[in-house]
Amino acid sequence: MMNIGFSRKKDKPAMHSPEALVKHYVAYSAKFLGFTEVDQPKGTDVVRVAVRKLKFQRHIKKSEGEKVPKVELQISIHGVKILDPKTKDVQHNCQLHRMSFCADDKTDKRIFAYICTEPDTKRHLCYVFDSEKCAEEITIAIGQAFELAYKMFLQSGGKDVESRKQIGNLQKRIQDLEMENTKLKKQLQCLEDQLISAQSSPAVSIPVKTTSTDVFDMLPFTPGSSTPRIQMCNGNWNFPWPPPVDRGTDLFGAVPFDPFTCGLLDFPPDVQSKLDEMQEGFKMGLTLEGAIFSLEHVDSRC
Template structure:
């Protein structure tokens, strides 16, 4: 495996082996982005990638976009690139897919590594900006490679295959979790839509018939006749009904006996007079219902 760093026997690493094999080393940096490269290694390859991404970042900065900050988690299994706030994994670069790693000797803040994408099999160069830790991050990745290589020799290559299988299973689990979240959202949307439809749509056959006691304006007709009082007297007996001029004659809204030309015989009035009376009767009932609606 060709790397931009050499394994020296007297190399003094910055971290304990347990920190990288059982845990990870976190670093904060600015992520300039990633771009496809033609070769899996080479100083000139990463230098061209850095120039390209620096120019693209300069354009975005002139448009008001800030360089995003990321958290790097380095271990013997790879380099994870996460959102520093949400801890969401943006890229998971497995160590056995990283073919080159180096810091920029002309710009001490810049460091890069080339990783082969697991889906497209393209070589991508990742470029980062760290004002104080660029060289340290590069050395930490080098230490992770050294420990992984030693573990590879001790296990006879079996450990690498195991990590590959674990990485594949982790990717599958992540895909299933994403699919599960999408399905839950769809189910929730369908339940909300069904609830809305039930509110706005009445069940079949549940149309409430209009009450026969209401008039054409859907209001209870006004009756000038008060109901007979049922208040008992002191001795508990009901008072006798007040005699009226006619118990069956009802008075209208104006206190007069209703005029009903239809109660007369057909031959009581001439046709022209009867027609006028009919028109008066219709107008009278119209005024009557308008007054009722106003009073109510």
């Protein structure tokens, strides 16, 4: 049976249209209790400990007069963004393939949490929210976005990478042609300089034509000779190539795009690692659960 990317224990219909999650996003208001590191990417017990820890911390801060910050959650196939509701500054951005667990509290319809893995440190972080009795709806929306993102990854992920590969190959070809053009221009300029120099020299300095030259006043080809020669074949000039030039920009004045440095048939390490990470994340799946996070309510209305 193919893993479609997410599972949930609650038999609920989709809350939002696919178009809303694919082309736009759905937004929710919530209070952000914070996030904390956990030792596992999945598990109700793991989330329960994190929720109780953060609720207790917020209880302490509330007693000191500090309010719980309000945030806006934007859910789409690109991930879950946590923004400041006024400035719209992005505080956190959790991509869906890095999310492994999402759950809402059956005893408190306001609390929900999800676990996301950091790309650099590989730490598992649990984010906890108070959502004005929308916890279950938000959980299902995240699960729906995950499923859509996984399907789109399977359908177009390989095509997108192949397109980038073709662009890289074309760019490399353009660079090669431009390099050849630069070399030809230099050789042509060199010949023009030699011709001007010869025409401006005194007549007595022009060597007398001897039988050792051909009809084009050029020395005949001698095997083993170390003297560089310019030969004409089928009307095309073949010049000795100068050493490669180190170019910082392409013919458009931009830094050349050359991500495929490991060969034409291989994906570059950065793209390949990204694909592997996404494949591994989606393959793990996103588990949705309704659970009881806290047996003893510290402060259910943070």
